[in-house]
Amino acid sequence: MTPPEQRPSPALREDRPRRTLREAFGQTLVELGAEFPNLVVLDADISGSLKTGAFRRHFPERHINFGTAEQDMLMAAGGLSTTGLIPLACTYATFATMRACEQIRSFICYSRLNVKVMCSHGGLEVGWDGPTHQATEDVAIMRAMPNMTVVVPADAIAVPPLLRQVVALDGPTYFRMGRNPVPIIYDEGQRFDLGKAITLRTGSDLTIIAMGVMVSLALDAADTLAGQGIDARVLDVHTVKPLDGEAIEGAAQETGAIVTAEDHNVIGGLGGAVAEYLAEHAPVPVLRVGVPDTFGRSGDPADLFPMYGMAAPDIVAAAHRVLARKKAAKTRLRKSQGLR
Amino acid sequence: MADPALIEKLETIANRLRRHVIKMTHAAGSGHPGGSLSAADMVAALYFHELRVDPRRPDWPDRDRFIMSKGHACPVWYAALAERGYFPVEDLVKLRHVSSHLQGHPDMRKTPGVDMTAGPLGNGLSAGVGMALGARITGRDFRTYVMVGEGDQQEGCTWEAAMMAGFHKLGNLTLLIDYNRSQVDGKSDDILCLDPLADKWRSFNWAVRQIDGHDLGQILDALAWARDVTDAPTAILAHTVKGKGVSFMEDRHEWHGKAPNTGQAIAALAELGEEWQP
Numbered sequence: 001m002t003p004p005e006q007r008p009s010p011a012l013r014e015d016r017p018r019r020t021l022r023e024a025f026g027q028t029l030v031e032l033g034a035e036f037p038n039l040v041v042l043d044a045d046i047s048g049s050l051k052t053g054a055f056r057r058h059f060p061e062r063h064i065n066f067g068t069a070e071q072d073m074l075m076a077a078g079g080l081s082t083t084g085l086i087p088l089a090c091t092y093a094t095f096a097t098m099r100a101c102e103q104i105r106s107f108i109c110y111s112r113l114n115v116k117v118m119c120s121h122g123g124l125e126v127g128w129d130g131p132t133h134q135a136t137e138d139v140a141i142m143r144a145m146p147n148m149t150v151v152v153p154a155d156a157i158a159v160p161p162l163l164r165q166v167v168a169l170d171g172p173t174y175f176r177m178g179r180n181p182v183p184i185i186y187d188e189g190q191r192f193d194l195g196k197a198i199t200l201r202t203g204s205d206l207t208i209i210a211m212g213v214m215v216s217l218a219l220d221a222a223d224t225l226a227g228q229g230i231d232a233r234v235l236d237v238h239t240v241k242p243l244d245g246e247a248i249e250g251a252a253q254e255t256g257a258i259v260t261a262e263d264h265n266v267i268g269g270l271g272g273a274v275a276e277y278l279a280e281h282a283p284v285p286v287l288r289v290g291v292p293d294t295f296g297r298s299g300d301p302a303d304l305f306p307m308y309g310m311a312a313p314d315i316v317a318a319a320h321r322v323l324a325r326k327k328a329a330k331t332r333l334r335k336s337q338g339l340r
Numbered sequence: 341m342a343d344p345a346l347i348e349k350l351e352t353i354a355n356r357l358r359r360h361v362i363k364m365t366h367a368a369g370s371g372h373p374g375g376s377l378s379a380a381d382m383v384a385a386l387y388f389h390e391l392r393v394d395p396r397r398p399d400w401p402d403r404d405r406f407i408m409s410k411g412h413a414c415p416v417w418y419a420a421l422a423e424r425g426y427f428p429v430e431d432l433v434k435l436r437h438v439s440s441h442l443q444g445h446p447d448m449r450k451t452p453g454v455d456m457t458a459g460p461l462g463n464g465l466s467a468g469v470g471m472a473l474g475a476r477i478t479g480r481d482f483r484t485y486v487m488v489g490e491g492d493q494q495e496g497c498t499w500e501a502a503m504m505a506g507f508h509k510l511g512n513l514t515l516l517i518d519y520n521r522s523q524v525d526g527k528s529d530d531i532l533c534l535d536p537l538a539d540k541w542r543s544f545n546w547a548v549r550q551i552d553g554h555d556l557g558q559i560l561d562a563l564a565w566a567r568d569v570t571d572a573p574t575a576i577l578a579h580t581v582k583g584k585g586v587s588f589m590e591d592r593h594e595w596h597g598k599a600p601n602t603g604q605a606i607a608a609l610a611e612l613g614e615e616w617q618p
Binding site for chain 1 (some may be wrong): 379405447448449459460463470474475480484496498
């Protein structure tokens with residue numbers, strides 16, 4: 001039996017090499033540590049999992065392990081930031097965003113402290129450890145906090161440039177990574193700008209707006225749809241907050257139908273953000289693919305994703321449903337114009 | 341032993357801070373006089389003797405830090421900051437007003453001299469641990485002082501920070517415990533007793549000294565002692581009286597978060613030696 005660490009995540013794209021984001025994170029930390037002498041890395045007893053070991057070996061005086069005390073770690077990060085340091089507090093998404101929620105909200109965000117909340121284990125994709133360790137509300141919680149920037153890289157290539165920009169940014173940031181190796185979807189040299197969505201695939205019939213591990217699945221779905229004669233645009237919204245309203249409004253106006261895809265509750269995350277934005281700026285049919293407002297369960301993510309309606313075929317099915325709504329809306333419009 | 345002239349000066353300042361607290365909470369119509377009055381003597385000693393601060397440079401990187409973890413007691417902190425020159429004394433009576441920089445609980449981005457936002461209890465010591473670790477990493481010699489009350493010590497995060505500070509022997513960190521044994525709902529001894537409190541801190545590898553938190557000589561001696569301890573964080577367990585200085589507020593938990601009305605303010609200020617009319 002393949003040990004969990006090596007097993008592929010449910011993202012298909014079998015032809016692509018895979019890497020964990022955590023691994024890219026750990027490697028980038030060492031580079032950034034050399035570049036930013038005021039960078040400090042904080043852990044809460046899962047440094048092995050967050051891959052901060054290399055940073056600790058290179059810069060032992062700038063690494064602090066708080067033990068399993070996430071509230072203390074986040075609040076101390078706030079204190080550290082007032083001494084001119086840039087603390088990166090590393091733990092799992094559930095622990096940071098829920099156990100230390102108050103420290104992030106009432107101190108770090110309220111006081112705009114330059115603390116970076118660096119998390120792995122976002123989403124159902126955590127798999128085997130089960131719902132207590134699968135963060136499916138974290139983006140909603142972090143997004144609701146004023147002053148917070150929320151970043152969700154889609155693959156290992158996206159991590160170094162986004163992380164570098166996050167470190168250079170003066171203000172609180174939430175950086176969400178998954179657990180498992182995911183397909184590399186970007187070429188080295190791809191340009192990433194915080195706050196700017198990336199159009200991974202052009203298309204005119206509908207747009208799939210995705211974040212994180214779901215970007216890869218969105219590309220698979222778009223391939224399938226292309227075979228069915230449907231031309232789907234794919235957007236990677238690696239910065240959920242601030243949301244790239246221009247790209248989302250453009251997608252709505254130019255393609256007229258939206259499917260969102262996220263490894264997160266459909267409430268409050270990327271789907272929520274996009275639906276909120278479009279309701280006010282460019283109302284078009286929207287369908288949200290994600291965790292259907294329920295808790296996950298233990299298991300192989302390859303089994304969990306289809307079980308929870310979050311696999312590539314589910315995105316394809318959602319695309320068909322949203323296109324039907326788009327067509328129905330057009331028909332209604334034509335009828336009403338004919339009657340006039 | 342501290343200089344008697346210094347003690348007398350600080351007693352006068354503490355009394356002035358108490359009078360501000362009464363006027364501020366009266367003007368605001370809300371706020372927390374009880375815990376402000378119990379902390380007044382220690383706050384006076386910190387801001388008018390112990391802390392290395394410069395009101396003209398509130399962001400001076402080498403300044404000593406003070407965190408009022410029991411953030412509701414900010415009226416006495418604001419009074420000390422104003423009297424020390426961080427902002428005009430006239431600002432004080434605008435406490436909690438929509439136009440004021442003086443928030444109901446301290447906001448480090450609005451009020452000069454406030455080193456850390458506070459309010460939700462149990463967080464200040466962790467922030468202080470961060471500052472003390474930051475001093476160590478950046479090679480600065482400033483000290484960090486944190487003041488807590490009962491509520492702070494009923495919250496779990498305080499003990500996470502206590503363990504961290506003790507383990508890392510943060511000799512540049514001093515905790516002042518305003519132990520008035522009174523909280524919102526009543527006596528802490530009845531609600532969730534903290535005793536044996538000194539033993540708790542000792543068991544977390546802190547150096548502990550117990551004092552009368554209204555005796556300025558003892559406060560000054562303890563602060564000097566804390567400065568000299570370099571191989572452990574220090575806790576000054578100060579036994580205090582909630583509402584200290586105003587007879588009808590003393591040891592009454594009802595005055596935790598209630599402002600005096602005009603008659604009560606007049607009476608309180610008379611006890612504090614000031615003839616006052618609104």
